[in-house]
Amino acid sequence: MSEDSEEEDYSDRSISDDDELDEDSFMKFVSDDIHPCTLLAADSVGDPFFPRTTQILLEYQLGRWVPRLRGPRDLYGVSSSGPLSPTRWPYHCEVIDEKVQHIEWTPFVPEPVYVPTGMEIEPVYPNSKEETVVYLAEDAYKEPCFVYSRVGGNRTSLKQPVDNCDNTLVFEARFESGNLQKVVKVADHEYELTVRPDLFTNKHTQWYYFQVTNTQAEIVYRFTIVNFTKPASLYNRGMKPLFYSEKEAKTHNIGWQRIGDQIKYYKNNLGQDGRHFFSLTWTFQFPHSQDTCYFAHCYPYTYSNLQEYLSGINSDPVRSKFCKIRVLCHTLARNMVYVLTITTPLKTSDSKRKAVILTARVHPGETNSSWIMKGFLDYILGDSSDARLLRDTFIFKVVPMLNPDGVIVGNYRCSLAGRDLNRNYTSLLKESFPSVWYTRNMINRLMEKREVILYCDLHGHSRKQNIFMYGCDGSSRSKTKGLYLQQRIFPLMLSKNCPNIFSFSACKFNVQKSKEGTGRVVMWKMGIRNSFTLEATFCGSTLGNKRGTHFGTKDLESMGYHFCDSLLDYCDPDRSKYYQCLKELEEMEKHMSSERVSDNTDASLVEISLDVESSSRGSDSSESNDTQTYLLKVTSQARNKKKYLKTKRERNAILANCQNNTQEVYGKEHLLQRHEESNSDGNDPRIDAPDVYVAHCFRRPLPSQGVVYSDLIRVHRKSAL
Ligand SMILES: [Zn+2]
Secondary structure (H helix, E strand, O other), rough: OOOHHOOOOOOOOOOOOOHHHHHHHHHOHHHHHHHOOEEEEEHHHHHOOOOOOOEEEEEEEEEEEEEOOOOOOOOHHHOOOOOOOEEEEOOOOOOOOOOOOOOOOOOOOOOOOOOOOOOOOOOOOHHHHEEEEEEEEOOOOOOOOOOOOOOOOOOOOOOOOOOOOOOEEEEEEOOOOOOOOEEEEEEEEEEEOOOOOOOOOOOOOOOOEEEEEEEEEEEEEEEEEEEEOOOOOOOHOOOOOOEEEHHHHHHHHOEEOOOOOEEEEEOOOOOOOOOEEEEEEEEEOOOOOOOOEEEOOOOOHHHHHHHHHHHHHHHOOOHHHHHEEEEEEEEOOEEEEEEEEOOOOOHHHHHHHHHHEEEEEEOOOOOOOHHHHHHHHHHHOOOOOOHHHHHEEEEEEEEOOHHHHHHOOOOOOOOOOOOOOHHHHOOOOOOOOOHHHHHHEEEEHHHOOOEEEEEEEEEEEOOOOOOEEEOOOOHHHHHHOOOHHHHHHHHHHHHOOOOEOOOOOEEEEEOOHHHHOOHHHHHHOOOOOOOEEEEEEEEEEEHHHHEEEEOOOOHHHHHHHHHHHHHHOOOOOOOOHHHHHHHHHEEEEEEEHHHHOOOOOOOHHHHOOOHHHHHHHHHHHHOOOOHHHHHHHHHOOOOOOOOOHHHHHHHHHHHHHHHHOOOOOOOOHHHHHHHHHOOOOOOOOOOOOOHHHHHHHHHOOOOOOOOHHHHHHHHHHHHHH
């Protein structure tokens, strides 16, 4: 069977033919093929045999017009040669022409969380309406619901930002993912800010992202956002706002950084009708005068960022071979929801290849999930032996951005239906919730053909620290099936592979009534045993040597890498790690059962008592499957003798041996050399990784049992000197 015929495509094929803007883009894509005067669309010559069709082209050959079918479209708007598909906005949204872009940067040292001094004040501005309004976006309630969309939003001339010709700051947020509703100047250097609720709702004020210009250095400014609605916030647990300076980026190559003094999150008494509002206040001195700066709740990752990333994959002759990008569906605003199929091109004998599903950004304000997704894609599309093995072993179906409309307009949680898509996976309303409907449909059809071994939806969490997971299994039904502890194994492996950022004790495995419409619960009920929501804090870690610091984008990206690493552990034909984790879980549960303490040492295991007999062993045979047979085959080729828990190391060691034509065991110098070589590759996602991340990368090609993790960190640090 050919590769193409094996390729599964669940995309919405009814789309885009009637979209004149797609057509414009398409004509640019194919313009190279069109020779003036020799090639015309059939309808343009009034041929009676081809009335009004744009799909047939007429080519002038040997004195006559010859019809031929138009070639297939180049990747539905993620073209390798043409422009990106333009973003579409609700028609009334004002959008500035300027394209906002930021550089990527990793701080030299992890950025510490804010430690309150106890002297923070709680400004309240009850009379601010009488003060000077210096920024006012268009009325968020202009329409009660979504009507229609346009490229670039509102076509009437934009309101200009208020220019007071003095030192007043100038605010702007009418760009992709921007969110700021109103700014009132309440004192010389003090501003009261209001963020915009999700469009067509009056809720979900959490995400902010705006530009500030006309700055003055060495002045202490105070900013206070006054209309948050959540009583608890990570801003009360040390989280600092993010700041970006274009001058810092240009002159020092510094990107987003955590800033602020006198940070406080508090109830502000501005609510009416029984509603309560909460304020976030901080003070700050800009590093430069006349700078263009930004503040944000989390590292922005826009729909355009995703399109550029996908375009890069598509134009890469290597990655595009095993990563196919298609349009899953169109959103309400007719933006594209992409689905990626990542696997080594299939052969007939691989028809039992299992599937892994990853989705992200159903909640648009949870941008940290996009950075984890980027880390995952960077790794899985890379050229490491483990990435190749994963692609050989699995079919990955990835929906990197489930809610592009929400991302574009700067929503925090909802789509343009004004609803939380992650409560509507059970909905039959395809037109109202297309991305989750088509995702569920895609997974349903996928499961008819092959087993889905894992589903994971990536999120951000606004109240808890660290990264953790929600699973589904907490019922007696699963206990009788002996699956109770097994579903905790993958999260436990994650916590072992990245103990400084992932907390197993924060994981929970139950299904609340209110969560029944979530992707995690729906996929679990459809039969996917490992069905998870991965939650990444907006703040940072309380674990290990990361304790007390914020997560940067590289930390989040490293989570994507550890996800792949843990997947290999989970499917390792050497079942030692699997059973070691199972044993630990049994011990934990025994401990919890006997103590029945409520000290929160492990909330994940508190709720349910253990049935050890039914826990796991019985499923051993079900784990001995094609995937593992394949892995076993690969690893057996790469080693002479099976050893305890060394499968990946051995595989890498053999690879290293082959590359160097020698049987010697490598020392640290060699590792260092390998690292330097890898750093010389501009595409290596690990270049700017923090030490811990690099140490993990080091760990992988390590054949020597004598070198431990801390040694590797020292090697790396030495190399940096
Ligand atoms: Zn979420």
